[in-house]
Amino acid sequence: MLAYVIRRVFQSIVVLLVVGLVAFSMFRFVGDPIDNMLGQERTQADIDRLRTELGLDQPFPVQYFKFLQGAAQGNFGVSYRQGRPVATIISERAPATLELALVSGFFAITMGIALGVFTAIRRRGIAANVIMTLSLIGVSLPTFLIGILLIYVFSVELDWLPSFGRGETVKIGNWSTGFLTASGLKALILPAITLGLYQMTLIMRLVRSEMLEVLRADYIRFARARGLTDRAVNFHHALKNTLVPVITVTGLQLGSIIAFAIITETVFQWPGVGLLFINAIQFVDIPVMAAYLMLISVMFVTINLIVDLLYYAIDPRLRIDGRTA
Amino acid sequence: MTEVTQKPVEAKLSRLAEFWNSDFVWSFRHSPVAIVALFIVAVLLLAALFAPLIAPHDPFNPATLNLMNGFTPPGEPNAFTQETFLLGTDDQGRDVFSTILYGLRISLFVGISAVVLAMIVGVILGLVAAYVGGWTETLIMRIADVQLTFPAILVAMLIFGIAKGFTPPEYRDEMAIWVLIIAIALSDWVQFARVVRGAALVEKNREYVQAARMIGRSGPAIMMRHILPNILSPVLVIATISLALAIIAEATLSFLGVGAPPTQPSLGTLIRIGQGFLFSGEWWILFFPAVTLLALALSVNLLGDWLRDALNPKLR
Numbered sequence: 001m002l003a004y005v006i007r008r009v010f011q012s013i014v015v016l017l018v019v020g021l022v023a024f025s026m027f028r029f030v031g032d033p034i035d036n037m038l039g040q041e042r043t044q045a046d047i048d049r050l051r052t053e054l055g056l057d058q059p060f061p062v063q064y065f066k067f068l069q070g071a072a073q074g075n076f077g078v079s080y081r082q083g084r085p086v087a088t089i090i091s092e093r094a095p096a097t098l099e100l101a102l103v104s105g106f107f108a109i110t111m112g113i114a115l116g117v118f119t120a121i122r123r124r125g126i127a128a129n130v131i132m133t134l135s136l137i138g139v140s141l142p143t144f145l146i147g148i149l150l151i152y153v154f155s156v157e158l159d160w161l162p163s164f165g166r167g168e169t170v171k172i173g174n175w176s177t178g179f180l181t182a183s184g185l186k187a188l189i190l191p192a193i194t195l196g197l198y199q200m201t202l203i204m205r206l207v208r209s210e211m212l213e214v215l216r217a218d219y220i221r222f223a224r225a226r227g228l229t230d231r232a233v234n235f236h237h238a239l240k241n242t243l244v245p246v247i248t249v250t251g252l253q254l255g256s257i258i259a260f261a262i263i264t265e266t267v268f269q270w271p272g273v274g275l276l277f278i279n280a281i282q283f284v285d286i287p288v289m290a291a292y293l294m295l296i297s298v299m300f301v302t303i304n305l306i307v308d309l310l311y312y313a314i315d316p317r318l319r320i321d322g323r324t325a
Numbered sequence: 326m327t328e329v330t331q332k333p334v335e336a337k338l339s340r341l342a343e344f345w346n347s348d349f350v351w352s353f354r355h356s357p358v359a360i361v362a363l364f365i366v367a368v369l370l371l372a373a374l375f376a377p378l379i380a381p382h383d384p385f386n387p388a389t390l391n392l393m394n395g396f397t398p399p400g401e402p403n404a405f406t407q408e409t410f411l412l413g414t415d416d417q418g419r420d421v422f423s424t425i426l427y428g429l430r431i432s433l434f435v436g437i438s439a440v441v442l443a444m445i446v447g448v449i450l451g452l453v454a455a456y457v458g459g460w461t462e463t464l465i466m467r468i469a470d471v472q473l474t475f476p477a478i479l480v481a482m483l484i485f486g487i488a489k490g491f492t493p494p495e496y497r498d499e500m501a502i503w504v505l506i507i508a509i510a511l512s513d514w515v516q517f518a519r520v521v522r523g524a525a526l527v528e529k530n531r532e533y534v535q536a537a538r539m540i541g542r543s544g545p546a547i548m549m550r551h552i553l554p555n556i557l558s559p560v561l562v563i564a565t566i567s568l569a570l571a572i573i574a575e576a577t578l579s580f581l582g583v584g585a586p587p588t589q590p591s592l593g594t595l596i597r598i599g600q601g602f603l604f605s606g607e608w609w610i611l612f613f614p615a616v617t618l619l620a621l622a623l624s625v626n627l628l629g630d631w632l633r634d635a636l637n638p639k640l641r
Binding site: 026156281296 | 577
């Protein structure tokens with residue numbers, strides 16, 4: 001067990017070091033950092049001074065180590081485009097993305113489980129078949145087209161919901177939240193549905209197929225034979241046993257939600273981290289790109305590490321593989 | 326192998342007849358979905374290929390554009406110039422039908438090139454991993470595993486951003502299409518490598534591979550000429566499904582403004598431009614490119630689904 005955990009953690013660290021090396025190479029070799037920071041009127045003395053100050057005269061491995069040190073403390077330098085520390089910009093933008101991800105995750109899980117149970121119980125009903133067909137179409141639509149379609153129906157034609165931005169936000173400490181105002185909540189609906197739709201269909205299909213399998217099991221037949229109500233059988237006996245795979249899939253999808261938030265945020269001009277990253281690519285704002293790269297890698301590697309370790313704890317069969325792999 | 330004794334022409338004919346009567350063609354002829362999908366893909370492919378001949382206007386030649394033609398609704402004559410455009414015009418008076426044809430060209434070019442590149446990289450690495458084994462295999466498959474934990478679209482975006490950073494600013498627009506192809510290919514090679522490795526591991530221990538080794542054929546020759554032909558069908562399936570994904574990935578990146586440059590608009594770029602006119606009522610600038618993209622992606626996807634079932638002997 002311990003050997004597996006150590007090896008898995010070691011692997012994660014190697015991945016992060018490699019990503020860090022890529023991020024650092026971008027810093028170091030794309031354009032000249034000195035050029036980016038000093039204006040037109042500069043003397044050789046200025047250049048030399050800044051070079052020493054930034055540590056650019058030191059050998060590559062030393063510079064790389066210093067970069068990692070800074071990154072670990074949340075210091076990613078100054079944005080070329082906005083002239084402010086990257087860490088500040090990201091911490092301003094993070095609440096928008098996290099709130100969006102939270103709401104769409106909630107939407108995906110609740111609607112996914114509800115529709116999954118419904119389509120499994122009423123397998124032959126018309127409504128269930130319509131939902132299944134719609135979900136197939138929904139999966140093959142690209143995310144940005146779903147967003148545009150929702151904007152067209154609910155903003156342009158019906159004029160019910162805003163098509164861009166977060167609405168009014170309330171500041172609580174450093175956290176700006178859209179949960180507390182009516183316009184903030186209204187602004188959340190369309191982006192959250194756009195972002196969560198794919199995950200919702202995924203969870204729905206998973207719950208449905210797991211439910212169909214479980215409903216055929218012997219213990220369900222015995223539960224029915226004991227005269228339990230349909231509700232008790234479906235929800236207390238069947239649904240509970242389908243939730244283990246759902247939880248793991250949901251955990252793995254957490255990262256996807258953050259990644260796909262980039263697309264949703266662009267469609268709805270949602271002022272989050274994803275939009276920041278897209279703008280950084282467009283304007284080649286290296287420090288912001290590097291910081292986002294590091295941030296998202298840490299997140300993904302951590303999520304995967306946790307899921308792997310959880311699997312390992314839950315499924316004893318993996319322990320044998322762990323020794324030989 | 327009775328054909329060997331017959332004359333070459335007859336042999337060829339009987340090969341064709343054999344192909345026509347094969348299970349593969351039979352399953353195609355009995356699948357209306359596959360026929361319709363192939364028809365749509367073929368039409369779109371031909372339209373893209375012959376875009377300069379079909380397109381009524383050249384959308385990239387400023388001399389032929391008339392700003393007075395801007396925002397002409399589809400099928401109606403323009404208020405000033407009395408010209409009619411099948412699918413209308415955009416803000417600069419460009420014919421939407423023509424921009425779609427040229428956009429389709431770029432979308433398909435990027436999609437197909439990316440899949441071919443991903444296939445070459447993936448197949449080679451997968452074969453090497455399976456055949457050589459040892460730490461080479463561990464290294465390749467470890468990289469594949471790590472990459473698979475990140476969504477492909479995010480990987481493509483990151484590669485695009487990094488490559489853009491490394492390209493000198495004056496070449497950025499010119500190189501954008503190639504960078505896009507490489508970014509999508511590198512985000513997609515893992516699928517091929519995993520499937521090829523899995524299939525090659527099985528084939529590796531078959532008698533014919535042992536025989537080839539006995540007569541002294543080299544490693545690369547065994548991999549490419551003996552093992553590869555026997556594992557082509559799963560590769561073909563992955564390639565078709567990958568093509569649909571690559572087309573959507575390209576459209577998404579271009580829509581986000583980190584893909585095809587405005588001078589070479591793909592379908593995604595056109596949708597990005599069209600979104601700006603959604604509120605002012607010029608729906609056709611957005612609608613027609615979006616429908617084209619959907620038809621293309623969906624047809625390729627359905628074709629891939631059919632291919633997967635048709636080539637899977639277990640489902641027959």
